Amino acid sequence: MSTQGIEGLLFETHNWGKTVAFWQGLGYVLELETGHNSGRLRHPSGGPYIFVAERPSTQPLKVVPAVAVKDAAQFAPPHSATVIHPFEPQHWPGLEMLLADPDGRELGVHAPLPAKHGKARRG
Numbered sequence: 001m002s003t004q005g006i007e008g009l010l011f012e013t014h015n016w017g018k019t020v021a022f023w024q025g026l027g028y029v030l031e032l033e034t035g036h037n038s039g040r041l042r043h044p045s046g047g048p049y050i051f052v053a054e055r056p057s058t059q060p061l062k063v064v065p066a067v068a069v070k071d072a073a074q075f076a077p078p079h080s081a082t083v084i085h086p087f088e089p090q091h092w093p094g095l096e097m098l099l100a101d102p103d104g105r106e107l108g109v110h111a112p113l114p115a116k117h118g119k120a121r122r123g
Contacts, residue, residue, distance in 0.1 A: 001069060001070070001071065001074040001075045001076070003067040003068060003069050003075075003109070004067065004068040004069065004070065005067060005068070006048050006065050006066065006067055007048055007049065007066055007067065007068040007110060008040075008048045008049040008050065008051055008065075008066045008110075009048055009049075009050055009051070009063060009064070009065050009066070010051045010053060010062070010063065010064040010065075010066065010108065011050060011051070011052050011053075011061075011063055012052075012053055012054075012055045012059075012061040012062050012063070012064075013052055013053070013054055013055065013061065014054065014055065014056075014057050014061065015054070016037040016038070016052060016054040019052050019054075020039070020041065020052055023041050023050055023052070024041070026043075027043055027044065027045075028041035028042060028043050028050060029041060029042060029043070029044060031049075034091075037053070037054035038051070038052060038053035038054060039051070039052060040052075048065075062106060064106045064107065064108055065107055065108070066096075066107070066108035066109070066110050067107065067108070067109055067110070068109075068110050068111070069109055069110070069111045070111070070112070071111060071112075072087040072095045072097070072111035072114075073114075075087075075097070075109065075111065077097070077099050077109070080101070080102050081099040081100065081101060081102075081107075082099065082100040083097065083098075083099060084098040084099060084100055084106065085097065085098045087109075087111060089113065093113055094110055094111065094112055094113060095110065095111045095112070095113060096108050096109065096110055096111075097109040097111075
């Protein structure tokens with residue numbers, strides 16, 4: 001199964017407030033705040049969402065793109081990928097698989113929860 005393309009980008013930060021203000025200054029609108037220094041922003045013109053998550057100052061920061069798939073059970077990662085972790089339920093709600101490309105960069109693969117878990121919402 002093919003992906004539906006990049007749906008979002010995770011930007012880790014050491015300062016939630018300053019990073020959100022930066023993206024808002026570029027026209028993004030905060031649409032979801034988790035209450036623990038993370039949240040999702042979208043641009044009114046469309047395109048991938050930006051998810052900002054604060055990390056401890058001792059932790060190196062990453063940018064992790066996320067692609068969407070319609071069905072986790074039908075998705076097979078490319079042979080050149082390393083599976084860091086298989087699909088696991090997340091808090092947004094949905095499933096996420098974490099892959100590494102041949103150079104070690106991370107990529108999230110997002111899928112809706114199976115129907116037995118109730119209605120799922122992407123992103």
